[in-house]
Amino acid sequence: MILNDLEHVLxxxxxxxxxxxxxxxxxxxxxxxPALTRLTNSEQTGxxxxxxxxxxxxxxxxxxxxxxxxxxxxxxFAICRNGWYAQKRWAPREISQDPFNMSEQFSDAGSYPFxxxxxxxxxxxxxxxxxxxxxxxxxxxxxxxxxxxxxxxxLEKPLGYPSYQAIVQAKYNCKKRLIARVFQLLQxxxxxxxxxx
Amino acid sequence: xxxxxxxDMELIRRFLEFExxxxxxxxxxxxxxxxxxxxxxxxxxxxxQRTIHTNFSSPEEEQQRQKWAGWLEEKDTNTAKxxxxxxxxxxxxxxxxxxxxxxxxxxxxxxxxxxxALAAEARAQGPELKxxxxxxxxxSTEAQALLEGYDxxxxxxxxxxxxxxxxxxxxxxxYDDGLLVQSIAHQHLEQWEAxxxxxxxxxxxxxxPKFGMAAWQASLIYLEKNQPESARKLLEKxxxxxxxxxxxxxxxxxxL
Numbered sequence: 001m002i003l004n005d006l007e008h009v010l011x012x013x014x015x016x017x018x019x020x021x022x023x024x025x026x027x028x029x030x031x032x033x034p035a036l037t038r039l040t041n042s043e044q045t046g047x048x049x050x051x052x053x054x055x056x057x058x059x060x061x062x063x064x065x066x067x068x069x070x071x072x073x074x075x076x077f078a079i080c081r082n083g084w085y086a087q088k089r090w091a092p093r094e095i096s097q098d099p100f101n102m103s104e105q106f107s108d109a110g111s112y113p114f115x116x117x118x119x120x121x122x123x124x125x126x127x128x129x130x131x132x133x134x135x136x137x138x139x140x141x142x143x144x145x146x147x148x149x150x151x152x153x154x155l156e157k158p159l160g161y162p163s164y165q166a167i168v169q170a171k172y173n174c175k176k177r178l179i180a181r182v183f184q185l186l187q188x189x190x191x192x193x194x195x196x197x
Numbered sequence: 198x199x200x201x202x203x204x205d206m207e208l209i210r211r212f213l214e215f216e217x218x219x220x221x222x223x224x225x226x227x228x229x230x231x232x233x234x235x236x237x238x239x240x241x242x243x244x245x246q247r248t249i250h251t252n253f254s255s256p257e258e259e260q261q262r263q264k265w266a267g268w269l270e271e272k273d274t275n276t277a278k279x280x281x282x283x284x285x286x287x288x289x290x291x292x293x294x295x296x297x298x299x300x301x302x303x304x305x306x307x308x309x310x311x312x313x314a315l316a317a318e319a320r321a322q323g324p325e326l327k328x329x330x331x332x333x334x335x336x337s338t339e340a341q342a343l344l345e346g347y348d349x350x351x352x353x354x355x356x357x358x359x360x361x362x363x364x365x366x367x368x369x370x371x372y373d374d375g376l377l378v379q380s381i382a383h384q385h386l387e388q389w390e391a392x393x394x395x396x397x398x399x400x401x402x403x404x405x406p407k408f409g410m411a412a413w414q415a416s417l418i419y420l421e422k423n424q425p426e427s428a429r430k431l432l433e434k435x436x437x438x439x440x441x442x443x444x445x446x447x448x449x450x451x452x453l
Contacts, residue, residue, distance in 0.1 A: 025265065038311070052243075052247055060214050
């Protein structure tokens, strides 16, 4: 799809008309599907990678209306491909600190329940700390918009934002800071089970 | 394990949020390949981003994602292309050639290199034909003829696209662009010989303004035909800095 046309399509999508965006989305999937399926040996995995990248795509180019890269298709594919390669190289593996050889009791050594539970607990803990540290406005946004499902346009005035775009940008910034902080905390409290291949 | 630096995290965030230039992207990918710790960071960050997107979505966002997943499923139920009866003689010739090539493919596959997969990947991320400027500035009937053919290609009406260009003369000002579009239509129909033949007039002149794009397409066709050496020769030519697809050509050469 030609860049100029895509910009118009995204503008329309931002205003609620998703017809052009649907065509762009499905055409992009059609074009990338053979390569992603070959890469991952699984059409479903290829779809999951594609959907993940398009969630960010929507947030960056439709919600925040940032300028498009020159080669949209190439960039989406690069995110999918590099995400896949990075995932493959990082997989929970058996560690040497397993004095009771718990992993041998399970057929899949890299994912026995205790370690998964520990990893989940540490993620939740990091999330809780990061939320506590978030600004009041961010906490309010998360609570009202995410937990209670109140639309951003209905929160704009009560929360004192000057425009709809301002509250949209604020939500994006709050999420961005949350991801960065949780990531920092997880690296500090690095669980021993998670190591690179 | 060393804690990630702020710069590392910022690089990863910029990559995942589509903020990198092509040069930065190439450097980032190169680092991912050579630095396993950095690759691990990337994987963890991406996983975390996915988790937060999932857990911190409004009901509206959640519905939207389900809708997108549904779009992919809907498209999948219609992917089977109809088998079209085709009387063109070169299809029979191509079929016969395919039997012979099949033996050659078997040999190549035994070496463990899937050139078709490389071509598909390169096609997915490589340069595209762009006629945005022409669409907004040119009003001549010749320009419209090219754009009509291109629109047929985009609409996946490959045979109609080929039929459209068959009536365009060699003195048409956009004849060479038409050749590129036709080659891509042939490629979509997996008619590799025809796809290559149509590019020959351009490939014979290295100083032709469309040589770069023609050579890029031809190199992908060579890979589909399991002729990596022929692909390599063309890619080496267009890996020169003055070609628009130099970065992609170099990346593909490295994989070959």
